[in-house]
Amino acid sequence: MGNLNTTMIEKYRNSFLHEVEANVEEGEWVKMCMQCGVCSGSCPLGPHWDHPPQELFMMIRAGKREEVLTSSSMWMCTSCYNCIVRCPRELPITHIMHGLAHYAKRLGLVPENQQTEKFAQLFWDNLTNTGRVNELKLGLKLYFMNGFGEGIKMSLKMQDVGLNMLKTGRMSPFELLGGHSIKDKTGFHAMLQKAKELEDAKIAKHGA
Amino acid sequence: MADTKIGAYICKGCGLGERLDTDKLESIASGEGKAAICRQEEFLCQQSTVDKIQADIDNEGINRVVIGACSRRAKFEAFNFESTCVSRVNLREGVIWVRPDTEEAKEATQEMAEDYIRMGCTEVKFMSPPSASQEQSVNKHLLVVGGGITGMTSAIEASKAGYQVSIIEKTSQLGGVAGQLHRKVPSRMPYASPQDNGIDDLNNQISANSNITVYLNSTTTKTSGAPGRFSVDITTESGSTTTENFGAIIQASGFTPYDANKLPEFAYGKTPDVVDQLGLEKLAQEANGTPIKRPSDGKVVENVMFIQCAGQRSDKEDHLSYCSGHCCSTSIKQAMYFKESNPNCDAAVLYTDLRTPGAGGEDFYRSAQRKGVTFTKGIAKEVVAGDNQHTIKFTDLILNDEVDLAVDMVVLATGMLPNSGVNIDAPPAEEGSVEIPVESILNLDYRQGKDMPQLVHGFTDSHFICFPYETRRTGIYTAGPVRRPMDINQAIDDATGAAMKAIQAIENSALGKAAHPRSGDLSFPSFRMEGCTQCKRCTVECPFGAINEDEKGYPSYNESRCRRCGTCMGACPVRVISFENYSVDSVGQQIKAVNVPIPDEDDENAVAKPRILTLACENDAYPALDMAGMNRIQHSAYVRIIPVRCLGSVNTIWVTDALNSGYDGVVLLGCQKGENYQCHFVKGSEIAHYRMSKVNDTLTTLNLEKERVATYEVAITDIQRIPQLIDDMAKTIEDIGTSPLKF
Numbered sequence: 001m002g003n004l005n006t007t008m009i010e011k012y013r014n015s016f017l018h019e020v021e022a023n024v025e026e027g028e029w030v031k032m033c034m035q036c037g038v039c040s041g042s043c044p045l046g047p048h049w050d051h052p053p054q055e056l057f058m059m060i061r062a063g064k065r066e067e068v069l070t071s072s073s074m075w076m077c078t079s080c081y082n083c084i085v086r087c088p089r090e091l092p093i094t095h096i097m098h099g100l101a102h103y104a105k106r107l108g109l110v111p112e113n114q115q116t117e118k119f120a121q122l123f124w125d126n127l128t129n130t131g132r133v134n135e136l137k138l139g140l141k142l143y144f145m146n147g148f149g150e151g152i153k154m155s156l157k158m159q160d161v162g163l164n165m166l167k168t169g170r171m172s173p174f175e176l177l178g179g180h181s182i183k184d185k186t187g188f189h190a191m192l193q194k195a196k197e198l199e200d201a202k203i204a205k206h207g208a
Numbered sequence: 209m210a211d212t213k214i215g216a217y218i219c220k221g222c223g224l225g226e227r228l229d230t231d232k233l234e235s236i237a238s239g240e241g242k243a244a245i246c247r248q249e250e251f252l253c254q255q256s257t258v259d260k261i262q263a264d265i266d267n268e269g270i271n272r273v274v275i276g277a278c279s280r281r282a283k284f285e286a287f288n289f290e291s292t293c294v295s296r297v298n299l300r301e302g303v304i305w306v307r308p309d310t311e312e313a314k315e316a317t318q319e320m321a322e323d324y325i326r327m328g329c330t331e332v333k334f335m336s337p338p339s340a341s342q343e344q345s346v347n348k349h350l351l352v353v354g355g356g357i358t359g360m361t362s363a364i365e366a367s368k369a370g371y372q373v374s375i376i377e378k379t380s381q382l383g384g385v386a387g388q389l390h391r392k393v394p395s396r397m398p399y400a401s402p403q404d405n406g407i408d409d410l411n412n413q414i415s416a417n418s419n420i421t422v423y424l425n426s427t428t429t430k431t432s433g434a435p436g437r438f439s440v441d442i443t444t445e446s447g448s449t450t451t452e453n454f455g456a457i458i459q460a461s462g463f464t465p466y467d468a469n470k471l472p473e474f475a476y477g478k479t480p481d482v483v484d485q486l487g488l489e490k491l492a493q494e495a496n497g498t499p500i501k502r503p504s505d506g507k508v509v510e511n512v513m514f515i516q517c518a519g520q521r522s523d524k525e526d527h528l529s530y531c532s533g534h535c536c537s538t539s540i541k542q543a544m545y546f547k548e549s550n551p552n553c554d555a556a557v558l559y560t561d562l563r564t565p566g567a568g569g570e571d572f573y574r575s576a577q578r579k580g581v582t583f584t585k586g587i588a589k590e591v592v593a594g595d596n597q598h599t600i601k602f603t604d605l606i607l608n609d610e611v612d613l614a615v616d617m618v619v620l621a622t623g624m625l626p627n628s629g630v631n632i633d634a635p636p637a638e639e640g641s642v643e644i645p646v647e648s649i650l651n652l653d654y655r656q657g658k659d660m661p662q663l664v665h666g667f668t669d670s671h672f673i674c675f676p677y678e679t680r681r682t683g684i685y686t687a688g689p690v691r692r693p694m695d696i697n698q699a700i701d702d703a704t705g706a707a708m709k710a711i712q713a714i715e716n717s718a719l720g721k722a723a724h725p726r727s728g729d730l731s732f733p734s735f736r737m738e739g740c741t742q743c744k745r746c747t748v749e750c751p752f753g754a755i756n757e758d759e760k761g762y763p764s765y766n767e768s769r770c771r772r773c774g775t776c777m778g779a780c781p782v783r784v785i786s787f788e789n790y791s792v793d794s795v796g797q798q799i800k801a802v803n804v805p806i807p808d809e810d811d812e813n814a815v816a817k818p819r820i821l822t823l824a825c826e827n828d829a830y831p832a833l834d835m836a837g838m839n840r841i842q843h844s845a846y847v848r849i850i851p852v853r854c855l856g857s858v859n860t861i862w863v864t865d866a867l868n869s870g871y872d873g874v875v876l877l878g879c880q881k882g883e884n885y886q887c888h889f890v891k892g893s894e895i896a897h898y899r900m901s902k903v904n905d906t907l908t909t910l911n912l913e914k915e916r917v918a919t920y921e922v923a924i925t926d927i928q929r930i931p932q933l934i935d936d937m938a939k940t941i942e943d944i945g946t947s948p949l950k951f
Contacts, residue, residue, distance in 0.1 A: 012613050013511065014554050014582065032577050034562075035585050035606055058606040061582050089574075 016063045023106075023203070025099030029091045033057040039083035039093050049073045053083055053093050056100070069109040074100040075116040106203075118145055128192060131182035136175040212333055215270035216243035216325070217261060219252035219277035219299070227304040228321050233276060236322050240801075241329025245270060252277045253286045265292055272332035276325055279834045280851070293335040293789055297328035298849075301837030306931070307845055316817075316845035323802045323848055330801040334794040338731035338787070340720025343767050344436035347455035347718075348372055350710055351440055353428055353649060354627075356384020357696055358688030359460035360410040361703035362710075367419040369711055374421045374452065375414075376428055376442055382414065383407040384462050386696055390492035390545065393537045395697045399568030400575040401548070402541045405696075431457070432653035434754075434766040435683025436717035441651075455714035456683045458706050459660060459668070461649045463624035463689040470526050471519050474620055479593035480504050482618045484518075485538050492545045499550035502617045511554040512546055512617040513600055514539040515588045516562075520623035530665055532623035534695035536563050539621050540572055543581040556582045558602055566697055586611070591618050626667045626690045632657025650684070656753040660686055664883055667692050673886060675724045677705050680752055680890055682723050682769045683713040717768035725827060725888040726772045726853070733776055735763055736784040746776035746785060751856070751891035773889035774857025778896065783861060792859050795823075795850055799862060802848050804870040806950050818846045818872035818941045822934060823858050826851040827888040828924040829877035836927045843931035844938040847875075855879070855919075856892025860899055863917060864906050870950035872941045875934060876900060876919040886923060893921065912947065915940050 020027040033054065040052030051059060051073045059068050074097040083093040101117070104110055110117045119142065126138045143158070144151030155162075165171040182188055216237035218230050230248050238246040245264055249257045252275065264270040273294045275287050280296035287294055299321050307317040350366050352359045355377030363373040375382070386392065391402030414420050423442050429449065430441040438454040468476040468484040475482045480503035483491065491500055499508045516539060520528035536559065543555040562583065564573045577583070585605045592599040597614040604611050629649035648658040661680045663669040668686040670679045679686055687706035688699040713723060722729040735746075742761040754769035755776060763776075777785045783792045805817045824830045830851040836843070852858055855878030863874050878893035880886040887893035900919040907914050918937060922930055 012556065012584070012611065014580065017582070031580065031582065032574065034573070034577075035583070055606060058584075058604070061584065062604065062607060062609075062611075064607075 011063045012061075013063055014061075016065045016068075017061055019065070020060050020100075020103075024096065024103045026092045026095045027099055029096060030057050030060050032089050032091060034089055036088060038086050038088065039091075042082040042086045044080060044082065045076050045078060049076050053097065056097075066109075068100070069104045069107060070111060071104075072111050072114060074098070074104070075110070075114050077101075115145075128189075130179055131185060131188045132180050134175055134179040136171055136173070137179065212272050213269050214241065214243040214272045214274060214329060214332055215245040215261065215264050215268070216241060216247075216274040216329060217252055217257075217276065218246075218248045218325075219275075220248055221251040221253070222278065222300050223304055224277070224299055225250070227307075227309060227317065228299065229318055232318065233321060233325050236325050237274065237276070237329055240326055241274070242333075243274065243329060244268070253283045255286075258286050262289065265289055271337075272335070274325070274328040274332055276321075276328065279837070281831060281834055291337050293332050293337055295328040295331045295335070297324045298834075299324060301834040302849060305837035305840055306842050308842060313845065319803070319817075320845050320848075326801040326803065327798040327848070327850070330797045331794050334791060334797055335789040338729070338789050340730050341732060341767050342720060344434075344717050344720065346714065347436055347453055348714060349374070349452070349454045350707075350714070351376065351428075351438065351452075351454040351457045352460060353457065354384070354460035354462055354688075354690075355379075355382040355422065355424075356460060356462045356688065356699075357386035357407065357410065358462065358699045358703040358706075359384070359458070360407075360414060361700050362458045362460060362687060362707040363420050364410065364413055364417070365704050365707040366711060367417050369707070371455075371711060371714070372419050372421075374423065374442075374454070376423045376426050378425070378427055380424055382411055382422065382424075385465075385486070388486060388489055390489050390496075391541065392696050393534075393541050394568060394572060395700070397568070398575075399571035402544055428649070429651050430653055431650045434717070435713045435723075435768040437768075438683070455717070456685070456710035457650070458703075458710050459649060459684060459686045459690060460688045460703060460706075461627040461629070461686075461690045463626055463693075466519055466528060466622040466625055468519070468620055468622050471620060471622070473590050474515060474518060474588070474618065475591040475593040475598065476620060479598060481598055481616065482591060482593070482620065484620050484622050485535065485542065488542050488545075488619050492542070495545075495549065497549060499553070500546055507616065508550065509546060509553055509616045510550075511615045512543075512556075512619065513613065513615050514543060514555075514557045514619045514621060515591075515600070516557060516559040516621045518588070518620035518622050521560075528623040528625070528665070530623070530693065531563065533563070533565060533693040533698075535621035535623065537566075537569060537572060537695060539619065540564070540576045540581065542619060544576055544579060547576075547579045547581055551580065554582070555580075556584055558584050558586050558588055558600070560585065560587060560605070566695065624689055624693055626665070628662055628666050628668050628686075628690050629659035630657065631662050631666065632659055633661060652681070652753075654681070654753045655747050655756045656750075660684065669890065671888070671890065674888065677702075677709040678724045682752055682754070682771060683710070683717060685709050685713075720767065722770065722772045724771075729772045731772060731787040731789050732767050732770055733765065733772075733774070733785050733787055735765060736786075737762055739782050739784040741782055743781060745779040745781065749775055749779045749856075749891070749895055751775060751889050751895075771889060773854040773892055774852070775854060775889060775892050775895060778857045778859045778899070780859070783859060790853060790857070792861060795852065796859075796862055796865055798850055799848075799866050799871075800869055802869075802871075804950060806870075807946065816946050818938070818946050819870065820844065820847040820873040820875060820934065820937050820941070821862075821866040821871050822847050822849040822875045822877065823852050823855070823862065824849055824877040824930075825855050825879055825888075825893070826853060828879050828886065829922050829926075829930060832922065832924050832927050832930050835924075836931050839927060841927060841931045843934045846872075846938055847934050854887070854889045854892035855896035856887075856889055858896055858899075860903060860906070863900075863903055864910075867907070867910055867912060867916065867947065868949060870947055872916065872947040873937045874917045875937050876917075877922050877930060877933070878919070880921045880923060897921075910949065912949075913944050915944060916947070 037054045040054045046052050077097040122141045143154040218233050234246050237243045276297040278300040279298045303321045349372040352363045352375045355375050363375050366373050386405050387407040389405045392405045394403045425445040426442050429443040433439045441449050441451050443449045502509050521531050539557050546553045546555040586602045588602045590601045600613045630646050652658050660668040685706040687702045747755040747757050752771050756764045758764040804819050808814045881894035904914050
C-alpha cells in the first residue's frame with residue numbers, strides 16, 4: 001500500500017480515476033458526473049469545504065491524487081443527502097464522500113487532527129467492544145479526545161446535564177465497569193474478523 | 209358591379225342583441241349598404257339559419273354576404289359559402305367585448321357597430337369570388353439537388369409517396385459527408401454505440417427504385433419557371449446538357465467543413481497528428497476496428513484530446529460565431545472509436561458547453577462516460593506540436609488551473625459552412641476589391657437572383673418559428689445543413705419534411721392554390737398593364753421572387769410562385785395591382801365608408817369624436833385584437849380596424865385617403881421585422897415600415913402632425929399592448945387636437 005502513496009500520478013490521465021473506481025465505495029460513479037454543480041450548490045456546508053463534490057470529482061479525473069486524498073472535504077459531509085436527491089445523473093454522492101474518506105484513512109492520508117475521523121474511530125472502537133454503544137464511555141472519550149485539560153473543561157460544562165441524567169435514570173454510572181453487551185460477544189467478534197478478512201482480500205486483489 | 213346582390217345578416221346572439229340597436233344596424237345595411245336582403249337572427253351560426261342564408265344565395269340571387277356577428281376567425285366553417293364573397297363584420301370581439309357595458313358608453317359603441325356594418329357592406333361590393341387561373345397542370349416530378357444523406361432521404365420518401373424523383377449530384381457518387389463517416393451517431397434506442405452510416409442501404413434502395421433517376425457529376429446550370437413547371441438544365445462535367453421539367457425542387461446542397469488551416473494556434477497543418485473530425489473519420493475507416501494509429505509515426509494512440517468549438521462560437525475574425533450543433537455528439541462518437549478499439553486509450557473531450565441535441569443525445573453522452581471517455585470543462589489556448597508528443601495548453605474551468613497536457617493526437621471539432629451559393633442580397637463589391645467568385649447552386653432565372661435568399665451566416669432563409677420548411681422561393685425547399693446547422697438525424701427528419709412540402713407544392717400549384725401561410729387561397733394579383741409605368745417596385749419588393757420582368761420591363765407574374773401577401777399591391781404607386789377579393793378599393797372604400805363626424809363649431813359643449821384607422825396584419829395583430837376582446841380588454845371606441853393580408857400590402861394611398869377624409873390618426877400593426885423576423889411573408893413588415901418612414905412628406909403636405917401616423921411591430925401575444933397602443937393614439941389626438949381636415 002505504501003508504494004502507491006508515492007507513485008507519480010500523471011495529471012489528466014485516467015489512472016487515478018481507475019484507482020478510485022477499484023478502491024472507493026461507489027467510486028465507479030465518479031466518471032458519470034457531468035459537472036453541473038448542483039451538488040455543490042445544494043450542500044449546506046459547501047462554503048466551508050476546500051472542494052465541493054463537483055470539484056472533487058473533477059480533481060479525481062484530473063489525476064490530483066494527493067490533493068483529493070489528503071483533503072478534509074469529504075470528512076465534512078454530514079450525510080444530509082441533499083446532493084443525492086438533487087443530482088440529475090443520480091450519483092450516490094454522499095456514499096462516494098464516505099468512500100473517499102474511508103479510502104484516505106486506509107492509506108493513512110487523513111489530515112492531522114481531523115475531528116470527524118477521530119470521533120468515527122472512537123465510535124467504532126466503542127461499538128465493537130461489546131456490540132452495544134456505551135454512551136457514558138463514548139461521551140467521556142469524546143470530551144477527552146483533544147487532551148486532558150479540555151476534557152476537564154468540557155466535563156465541568158456538562159456536569160448539570162450529566163447529574164440530571166443520573167437522577168432520572170437515563171445514564172447508569174455502572175456502565176463504566178464494562179457496560180451492557182450483546183448475548184453472543186464471541187460470535188460478534190468472529191463476524192467482524194471474517195468481514196476484515198474479506199475486505200483485506202478485496203484490497204489485496206486490487207493491489208492497493 | 210351591376211350584378212352584385214348583397215345579403216346582410218345580423219346576429220343577436222352572444223349579447224349582441226342586448227348591447228346594440230340591431231334595428232338601426234339593419235336599416236343601415238339596407239339603406240346605405242344597399243343590401244337586397246337584410247335580416248336579424250337570434251343565433252346566426254346555427255345550422256337552420258345558415259341554411260336560410262344558403263337558400264337566399266341559391267334562390268334569391270344573393271352573391272355577396274355580409275355577416276354581422278363574431279370575428280372572421282370564429283365560426284369560419286359555418287359562414288363559409290362557396291363561390292360567394294363573405295365579409296365578416298366583427299361586432300362581438302371587435303365591438304361589444306372591447307367596450308364597457310354602460311349607459312355612457314352606449315352611443316360610441318353603437319356608432320362603432322354601425323361603421324363596421326357600413327364597411328362590411330362596402331367591402332363586399334368591391335370583392336369578387338376568386339377562381340384558379342388554371343395556368344398550371346400537375347407535374348409529379350421532383351428534383352433533388354444534392355445527393356447527400358438529406359437528398360437521398362428526400363428522394364426515397366417522395367418516391368414512396370408515388371412521385372418521380374431526379375437527384376443531381378456534383379461528385380461521382382452519392383452519400384455526401386455522411387458517406388465519408390466510419391460510423392454515425394446512433395439514431396435508435398439504446399443510443400449507446402455508433403452505428404452504420406446507412407449510406408449503403410440508401411444507395412441500394414435508390415438503385416432498386418425505378419422512380420428515381422440519378423445524375424452524377426452534374427450540376428443545375430439554369431432553373432426557370434415556377435412550381436408545377438420548373439424547367440431545369442442539367443449539365444454534366446463533360447458539358448452535355450439536358451433540360452427537364454419538374455413540379456418542385458428540394459435543395460439539399462449540404463455544407464462544407466470549416467477550413468481548419470485557419471486555426472494555426474492549434475497546430476493544424478504543423479503536424480499530421482492534429483486532425484479535424486472528418487480527418488479522424490478517415491483514420492477510423494483505415495483502422496476499421498483495430499486501435500487507431502496516429503498519422504505521424506503509426507504509433508497506436510494512447511491518449512487523445514478532442515477540442516470542441518475549434519474556430520466556432522467565437523467572435524474572432526475568420527471564426528464562426530455560431531454553434532454547428534453536431535460536433536459535440538460527433539466528438540463523443542469519435543472518442544468511442546478510440547475506447548472501443550483500445551480500452552486503455554485515454555480519450556478526453558475538452559468542452560465549454562456540451563450540447564447533445566436530439567432524443568438520444570443525453571443517453572449517448574452517458575454511454576461514453578460509462579465507456580470511460582472523460583469530459584473536461586475548459587478552453588484550449590494552444591497546441592504545440594512536438595517530436596514525440598504534442599502539448600495542449602488549456603484552462604480547466606472547474607479547477608481554475610492552467611494545464612499543459614501531453615497527448616498523442618488532437619482532434620479539432622470545427623464547424624460547418626452552408627453550401628448556399630450566391631448571396632443575392634450582398635451589397636455590390638467595392639471597386640478594386642478582390643471578389644471571390646461563388647458558384648451558384650440553382651442558377652435561378654429569377655429577377656431577384658441566382659440562389660435562395662439567405663438569412664444569417666449564409667444559411668438559407670425560412671420562417672423559423674411558424675413554418676420552417678417554407679423558403680422564400682415557393683416550390684423550392686431547402687433541407688439539411690444548408691438551412692441551419694444540424695446533425696444527420698435532424699437532416700433525415702428535415703429531408704422527410706421537405707419532401708412532404710414539395711409534394712404539397714406540386715399538388716397545390718396544379719390547383720392554383722397558395723402555399724403557407726395563405727394555404728389554399730385561390731386569389732392572385734392581376735396587373736392592369738395599361739396603367740403600369742414599369743417602375744419595377746413590385747418586382748423588386750416581392751419577398752418571394754414571384755414577379756419577373758419581361759423584355760419591355762413590364763412585370764411578368766408567376767402565379768404559383770406567389771404567396772398572395774399583396775406586397776406588390778402595397779408597392780404599386782399607380783395602383784394597378786389587385787386581387788379579386790382584396791384590392792386598393794376593397795380596403796380604400798371601407799375607409800371612406802366610415803362616418804367621420806364633422807364637429808359642430810357653433811356648439812361649445814360638443815364632444816370631439818375623433819376617428820382612428822387601424823390596419824392590422826391578419827396573421828398576428830388581428831388575432832391578438834380578437835384575444836384582447838375575449839379577455840374583455842377595452843380600447844377606444846373611436847378606432848376602426850381593418851385586417852390586411854400583411855402590412856406589406858398596405859398602399860400608402862390608404863393612409864393618405866384616411867387623413868384626407870378627416871381621420872385623426874392611423875395606427876399600423878405588423879409583425880416583428882429584421883433578423884429575428886416573425887412576419888409571415890418575411891419582408892412585408894419590413895417593407896411597410898420603410899414605406900411608412902416616408903409618410904412624413906405626405907403629412908407635411910397636408911399640414912398635419914407626424915404623430916398622427918404610427919407603425920408598430922407587434923406579436924400575437926401582445927393582447928395587453930395592442931389595445932394600449934390604440935389608446936395611446938387616442939390620447940395623442942386628445943393632446944394635439946382633432947384633424948383640421950373634417951369637411
